[in-house]
Amino acid sequence: MQLEIRHLTHRYALEDVLRDVNLDLYAGETLALVGPSGCGKSTLLHIIAGLLTPTQGQVQSSFRGLGCIFQQPRLMPWKDALGNIALGLKALGVPGHRRRTQAAQLALRLGLAEGDLGKYPHALSGGMQSRVALARALVTQPDLLLMDEPFSALDVGLKHELYGLLREQVALRGTAVLMITHDLMEAVRLADRIVVMAPQPGRVLRSFMVPLAQEQRSEAWIYERTARLVQMPDVRESFGLPPLAPVSSAPADGAYEEAQTTDMDMETVASATPCCAQDATPHRGGCAV
Numbered sequence: 001m002q003l004e005i006r007h008l009t010h011r012y013a014l015e016d017v018l019r020d021v022n023l024d025l026y027a028g029e030t031l032a033l034v035g036p037s038g039c040g041k042s043t044l045l046h047i048i049a050g051l052l053t054p055t056q057g058q059v060q061s062s063f064r065g066l067g068c069i070f071q072q073p074r075l076m077p078w079k080d081a082l083g084n085i086a087l088g089l090k091a092l093g094v095p096g097h098r099r100r101t102q103a104a105q106l107a108l109r110l111g112l113a114e115g116d117l118g119k120y121p122h123a124l125s126g127g128m129q130s131r132v133a134l135a136r137a138l139v140t141q142p143d144l145l146l147m148d149e150p151f152s153a154l155d156v157g158l159k160h161e162l163y164g165l166l167r168e169q170v171a172l173r174g175t176a177v178l179m180i181t182h183d184l185m186e187a188v189r190l191a192d193r194i195v196v197m198a199p200q201p202g203r204v205l206r207s208f209m210v211p212l213a214q215e216q217r218s219e220a221w222i223y224e225r226t227a228r229l230v231q232m233p234d235v236r237e238s239f240g241l242p243p244l245a246p247v248s249s250a251p252a253d254g255a256y257e258e259a260q261t262t263d264m265d266m267e268t269v270a271s272a273t274p275c276c277a278q279d280a281t282p283h284r285g286g287c288a289v
């Protein structure tokens with residue numbers, strides 16, 4: 001199963017907000033799309049979700065079920081938490097009793113209390129609303145999950161708890177995830193592959209593999225890999241960060257590349273050439289972070 005995006009361009013009025021985007025996503029893979037504000041990440045997600053038709057290019061998906069989580073929980077104010085979670089099951093024709101049971105089971109697994117299920121969105125905290133939105137996206141067991149910075153407004157503890165719950169559910173089902181984030185550390189923590197976008201027009205700049213299994217990534221490793229990513233000239237340019245001064249404590253470009261290759265997964269590196277996404281045929285590989 002796969003999502004294939006080829007030569008996708010999208011224009012609002014006369015402006016190209018996305019230009020010649022090529023991207024693949026495979027079953028079971030978590031891909032983080034990072035880039036500065038306004039580079040077209042949400043537009044791309046909306047196109048993939050079928051909410052927008054691209055001006056040019058092709059989006060082909062063999063994924064069957066789709067779940068979406070947006071920046072805001074976007075709950076239906078006239079439905080209680082259980083009713084919101086069960087919405088997708090209703091659309092699939094699951095009978096009332098079964099959908100309430102399934103929705104409640106998942107809600108409890110995602111940390112909602114029995115007493116929360118009858119509450120309407122206005123009576124739920126932001127964290128509870130995020131749990132409801134996560135449950136609503138997962139309850140239909142989609143094989144593709146699209147997430148647009150769903151946890152960005154939450155405190156760090158809750159964010160980590162929801163990361164864990166999400167990973168658990170995704171691993172259980174082998175769900176493919178395409179997540180948008182501004183947060184490079186979040187991308188290094190959660191993704192198998194990180195795609196960096198650049199603005200004006202929005203385009204894919206580079207693709208990086210994260211060369212360690214999720215469960216083996218320690219906090220120290222995540223910090224260190226994020227620091228490497230932030231030092232890469234392309235990434236700095238994409239986010240409008242000034243170039244690093246070549247001082248002895250921070251490795252210069254060449255030295256950094258060398259340091260980077262010493263403990264990289266060489267198989268990944270070999271499959272990664274050419275690693276830059278300017279290539280019209282996207283590769284599953286990329287440079288390792």
Ligand SMILES: Nc1ncnc2c1ncn2[C@@H]1O[C@H](COP(=O)(O)OP(=O)(O)OP(=O)(O)O)[C@@H](O)[C@H]1O
Pocket residue numbers: 012013017035036037038039040041042043044
């Ligand atoms: N409906 C619209 N009509 C016109 N322009 C739009 C529309 N939606 C988005 N844009 C413009 O398209 C560009 C890309 O917006 P988009 O929301 O996709 O970026 P983004 O990378 O997701 O930003 P952020 O990270 O801030 O959410 C921006 O310049 C935005 O102003």
